[in-house]
Amino acid sequence: MLIDVExxxxxxxxxxxxxxxxxxxNFFMPIGKITDKDEKLLNEKALWGKLEVK
Known part of the structure; x- marks a missing residue:
């Protein structure tokens, strides 16, 4: 996972x-906008909906 801050x-x-x-x-692809203020991928509800991490 890569973050494009700009x-x-x-x-x-x-x-x-x-x-x-x-x-x-490698093939690179954007998957969505960063909306979480802490820039944490698991907090991005618009991308995942409900995501359970084990």
Whole structure:
């Protein structure tokens, strides 16, 4: 998980899983705006709804 403080966005990154893809390459994607004042991902209700962490 990455935090873009300048644009106030949460970003995730994935490794390319396709056969033949360079395993060092990553795919980055924004998933939503940072709305929690403490910038804690688990407190972002708009992204997850009800999230239980074990």
């Amino acid at each position: 644009n106030k966005l949460w970003w995730v990154h994935f490794k390319y899983a396709k056969k033949g893809a360079n395993q060092k390459d």
